[in-house]
Amino acid sequence: MGSGGSKKSKPPPPKTIPGVPPQPPYLGPPCDYRIENFMVPYVVQTDFAFMPTQGMPLNTLDVNVYNVTLGSLYDMGYRLVTFAVVPASLTVSGFVTANVKQTHKYQGICRKLPDDEMPQQWSLKVVKSWLPSTVFTYGLFRLGDANSTADSNHIFQTIVSEAAQGARLVCIEITGFNSQNVSQPGATSAMAGAFGGQGAMNLCFFGQSPNMILGVDIFLEIPRNPTSTRYVYQCVTIPMKVTWLMAMSMGGKWKVELDWAGVTSQYLGTGWKLVEVFMDQNNSSFRDNAFFTSKITINQNCIFFFEKEQSKLNDNTPLYEATMAEYHAPGKMTGGIGTTTASFNPAWEPVLTHMGAFGWELVKILDTPAMNFDGMAGFGSLTFKKIMFLFLQRKIVTAAPSTEEKTEPAPAPAIPPS
Template identity: 80%
Template sequence: MGSGGSKKPKPPAQPKMVAGVPPQPPYLGPPCEYRMENFLVPYVVQSDFGFMPVQGMPLTTIDLNVYNMALGSLYDLGYRLVSFSVIPASLTVSGFVTANVKQTHKYQGICRKLPEDEQPQQWSLKVVKSFLPSKVFTYGLFRLGDAKITADSNHIFQTILQEAANGARLVCIEITGFNSQNVQAPMATSAAAGAFGGAGAMNMCFFGQSPNMILGVDIFLEIPRNPTSARYVYQCVTIPMKITWTMAMAMGGKWIVEMDWVGVTSQYLGSGWRMVDLFMDQNNSAFRDNAFFTSKITINQNCIFFFEKEESKMNDNTPIYEATMVQYNSPGKMTGGIGTTTATFNTAWEPVVNQLGTFGWELVKILDTPALNFDGMAGFGSLSFKKVMWMFYQRKIVTAAAPPAGEKPPPAAATPQQ
């Protein structure tokens, strides 16, 4: 009788890599398990073109407590909110003299499952309303020339300080509401103030300055369910983001986005701070430089990094976290017709977030940059494009324990070549 050879056990399957995620070395810490909650909300905006600033923009309103309650209930299931975003899912502009704008916005909360070392501390979600006054100064048709936006973030900062003094911890900040001219700031603190993504607010005027505008802001915080003496302090660091768009005749356009995020994260994470959020405060300026056969627009945008540290550990500079950034190109399509233009956005970043989570990376912020790269024709009368977004992550620094005396350490894992 012949003897059959014994079968070798199959090696464990490696996680399938997602396109757009750079190769990751092995990580000894726990993975991040995510859960995404989506809310699609329609809006309608009407405005008149003219040589004067916009006089009124009626907006569809919603009860913003819809997503607050849904996200808060996940805390009872062992999740914590890490990021909240408002993203245009579709945009349709029609009309000539009167612009009718229909939008669908995607409200998305991204939560992570609590790891074992955080289970003892119970938290609840709290959302505080704030506001961001802003004004647009423009000197060209629809911002095609030089333009400047000024905004005052003082109320946001003061609100965070007051809440932190009572034991709350900052989670994230998001612009969720929009009001037009001559609206008093306190009105932006109510749910009926309207909701319109601040990054897409239409401040259209031919020359001069726009009316005073109030952007409604939601500040997401966590409060302990059990009394605790722990208090947290925050550092706000403003870093300029420089966006350059250059277009040469018959050669298309090219976007370049620059920001020294490595320098600021290395400085603060390297001294024991934790990165909490990044916030575009709407302060920016744009300049056009026209030359023979070439046109260049430069945008300088303020980006605020928020860092956190427990007050009792202010003198402890031991690094706890490391950071990384992954560029993600969100697909979209633009379709034009007679008097109508429609753009649809498909963020579809969930596989990328989940893939990086398997290597312990905790999402901090998905930053929507102005960069937009067109791929080409997607059919008759339509163009496909990629919206450039920056994903910021952090994870705890984990080092391998030293082997016992006389025992050789295992060989290092091979890292794929770039």
């Protein structure tokens, strides 16, 4: 110990993360995350064509399970930023009849409220919606050559209705149905996005699949105290083009094209806030074959949701900026006699922690159909990386005036008049 005052050491800069570009210093507060995980098993029985049978037992969690858990975090000073459902494992067994066992990770990602936000101002509300979907395929056991249509009107109507009562949209996620929830006549309850991800290629006979009703959860925040503040939303559809060029083997490479920067700069540049990116299951795929190569193209619709306070519709002052981090989730696929098993580990927590240190708040983890194979991991095993997009945004913070006392120069001595 000494008589002189000790200087506080500056915290070390955040470590760099592979694949994440370096971040410049940020003057605003960091974003601290808390993640709640739910592991959910599924059992699906399909026929030889990989087409779902009528009435297949595809049950999801009761929404009250994660609603109560995530809602209780609001009392602890957290707010939900997104709810993600990602496949953790998939096993397909059988020949004529295929039994598909899946385990999905339900993940609620929350952030700690900064000091400038009033705690316990909002409560979480989960509303069940549905997404009718029909798949058309052509050819026999052909990868691609298919298209899918889905009607998202009920989702939009639900958001508009809730917003009129003062609610704010948090996120939209396809989660599945509880067997008690299916009310659409002649439809099959289904979970979207098998291991191939949303918009995955279809393996089935030519023709039309059964009409499927995809269970959707809409996560909203409702004010705890009555308020006259209302929010409005803009929905912009952006096409995602995914191509896979394969030469002589499975070692092809995927390419994903999505003009997210163009649309976010347009709306964020006029005062809007990005709140969600949703794949609406409207997609088409086809394949071009050459002598030594095969090219598969998938066209997928992505809907970007923007929010603005109704009283500030004419205020075009930019408030937020956005970025995207491409994340490659490692996985492994193993084949046996009559059985294929695949699993991957979507461990993006280090990326979120790194980006959160610079104030970036997660908006969406977008699971693309792209999957790059790395090579053999042993007899009958392949390793791969699944390409995912992490969309983030943060408030625009300008340099604050310095609070340090400025030392004024001493006045010049007065000179008496001669």
